[in-house]
Amino acid sequence: MKAPPVSISCRDLSLRFPVYGVDAKSLKKKLAQVAVGGRLGSTLAGATEVTALSGVSFDLKAGDRLGLIGHNGSGKTTLLRALSGAYEPDEGQIEIEGRIAALLDLQLGIDPSATGIDNIRLRGRIAGLSSREIEERMDEIAEFSGLGAFLGLPVKTYSAGMQARLAFAAATSVEADVLLMDEWLAVGDADFQKLAHKRLLKLVERAGILVLASHDHHLLRLYCNKVMRLEGGVASPVTDIRKLDELLAA
C-alpha cells in the first residue's frame, strides 16, 4: 500500500461566527427593517460577529500527535470543525493531504428507530465508505461492539452504554490519515473502555496525524507529542509536549 504524504498546513486561519439572533431570523423583521430604513437599517448591515479563531497558523506532518488545550470557548472545537472541512475559513487557508476522519460527535447520523446494523451502514456511508466496504467490515464492527443479536433491534431499545458501544464501534471503523478528536472517546463499562482504548490507539497509530482536543493533561501526555494552546481564538506556537507545564503556566 502506497503511503501518500500526510500533512496539515494552516495559514493565518480566521473564523468568525455571525450571530443570527432569533429576531434576525424572522423575515417579517427584516422586511420591516427594510421598509422603515434609516436607524434600524444600520444594524441590518452586519450581523454581530464572534471571532472564534484569529490568525491561527501551524504545520503538522506524518507522525505528529497534536494536543489542543484551552478553556471552554477558546476555539478548540471550532478549529477541529474547520479542519474537518465543515466550517469555511473567513481568512487564511487550511490545506490537508490525506483522508480525514472527524470523531467529534459519536451520535452523528445515529437514528434511534433504525436497527444497529442499519445505523452502522448509515454511519459508514456518511464517513465515505462504499456499501461493499461496509459489508466487508460489518462482521468486525459487530464483533467489536459485542452487541450480538441486539444489532438486529432498533437502537432505541438499547441502554445508554450499548448505544455508546454501537456508536463507537461504527465511528472507529474508518481508515484515516488525519484523525480529529474532541476529547478522548472512551465509552462504556470498564471492560469495554479497555477495548476502546486499544482500538483508538490502533487507529491513531495507523493515522499519520492526530489532533486531539482535551482538558485531561494526563491523557495528552500519554497520546500526544506536541501541544498547542488556544486562548480566545489565538493560538500559541506548537510546542513539544514536554513543555506542557510551561505552556500552562504562561
Next chain:
Amino acid sequence: MDTATHMLRTGRRGTLFEYQMALRDLRNSFERIGLAWSLAWHDVVSRYRGSILGPLWITLSMALMVLGIGFLYAGLFQQPIDTFMPFVAMGIVFFGVIAGVITEGCQTFVNAAGMLSQTSLPMFTFVWRTVLRNLIYLGHHLIIVVGVLIWFGAWKTSNPLLALVGVVLMVGNLAWASMLLGIASARFRDVPQIVISVVQFAMFMTPVFWLPDARFSDNHLVLVANPFYHLLEAVRAPLLGEAVSGLTYTVLIAMLVLGWAATFSIFATTRRRIVHYL
C-alpha cells in the same frame, strides 16, 4: 474510501473563486450520489418502519382521494368519467411530487445541521436527498398512474416518452426551487410557513381537480402565468394523449435556466454561511 485525500479551504478570494467552489461542491455531490441515495432510502424506510404497507400508505390514501374526487367532481361538472378520472389521477399524483419536493426542500439544510457542522459532505448531497426521496415516493404512486391509465383505457393514446421528458423538466425545475427554499428557510425560519400556504393555494388555482373548459381559454392568466400549471401539464398531457403547448416547454426551459442561474449564484455567495444559519 471515496473521500477526497486533498482538502483546501480558504477565505474568500473573489466572486469567481466562490463560483468554482460551489461548482466543486456540485461535482463532489455527483461523485457521491450513492450517499444521497442511501440517505433518501433511509428516510423512506425509517418513516414507515413498523408499518406493514410502508410508503404504500400514502399511495393508498392518494388512491382514495383520486377515486373520491374523480367520481364526485365528474358528477358535479358533468364530465365523462373515462376522461375525468385519468385527468384527476395524474393531477393529484404529480402535483404531490411538486408539493413534496418544494415543501420538504425547506427542511433540507435545517435537518442536516448535525452532519453539515462536522463533516465536509457536499451541500448538494442534501438537495439530491430531498429530490430522490420524493422520487422514491413517486415510484410507489406509479401504481395509481398505471392502474388508472389501464382501467380507463387512456393508455392507448398516452405518450410515455414525452411524459418522461416532462418529468425531467419538472424535476429539474423543482430541484432548484427546493434548494433555493432550503437556503432561504435556513436563514429565515418563517419561509416554510409561507411556502406551505403558497403551495396549498396553488393546488386550488391549478387545474388539478378541475378541468379548464371552453369558457376558459388556453391563454387565461390563471393557466399561462401559473408555473405550477406548466410543470404539471408537461407530464400530465402526454400521459393523457394530449398535446403539450410550445408555450409550456418555453416556460419550463426558461425557468430551468434562469432558476438554476439564480439559485447557483445565491448558493455560491451564501455557501460559507449556510452552516452558520443552522
